[in-house]
Amino acid sequence: MASPDADRQALAERSARALFEPDRASQSLGMRIVAIAPNACSVTMTVRADMTNGHGICHGGLIFTLADSAFAFACNSAGRPAVAATGSIDFLAPAREGDVLTASAHELWSGGRSGLYEVTIVNQHGARIALFRGRSHRLGDRTVEPRTEP
Numbered sequence: 671m672a673s674p675d676a677d678r679q680a681l682a683e684r685s686a687r688a689l690f691e692p693d694r695a696s697q698s699l700g701m702r703i704v705a706i707a708p709n710a711c712s713v714t715m716t717v718r719a720d721m722t723n724g725h726g727i728c729h730g731g732l733i734f735t736l737a738d739s740a741f742a743f744a745c746n747s748a749g750r751p752a753v754a755a756t757g758s759i760d761f762l763a764p765a766r767e768g769d770v771l772t773a774s775a776h777e778l779w780s781g782g783r784s785g786l787y788e789v790t791i792v793n794q795h796g797a798r799i800a801l802f803r804g805r806s807h808r809l810g811d812r813t814v815e816p817r818t819e820p
Contacts (some may be wrong), residue, residue: 737802
């Protein structure tokens with residue numbers, strides 16, 4: 671018989687797969703889930719030339735999207751569907767073409783149907799690029815399941 675921790679980890683892995691497989695937005699930006707655990711997730715993305723703005727740095731909206739994806743996988747990792755209720759970001763340093771960004775999300779608090787998550791985005795050198803905070807809203811007691819096509 672598996673331990674409760676092993677069961678929670680397996681659920682986190684299944685939940686992440688179920689959300690990532692149909693997530694065309696994250697996939698099109700080259701995101702990869704590099705770590706998943708109950709209430710936590712790390713996602714990477716390499717900044718491409720088509721992700722830069724007129725200043726030659728990564729567009730802030732794409733950094734927000736990376737953080738939002740890590741947040742989504744973390745807050746859905748317990749198998750209960752959740753969506754973002756709010757999200758905010760502080761940009762600390764520019765990201766440039768070729769940078770490999772990692773967004774690491776973890777739960778700070780959970781109560782009722784809400785959860786509060788923090789996401790730190792760093793580059794390949796460990797320099798902080800941005801800090802994101804999001805509040806999730808759980809959609810009830812359903813479980814995250816792989817989508818089936820009609």
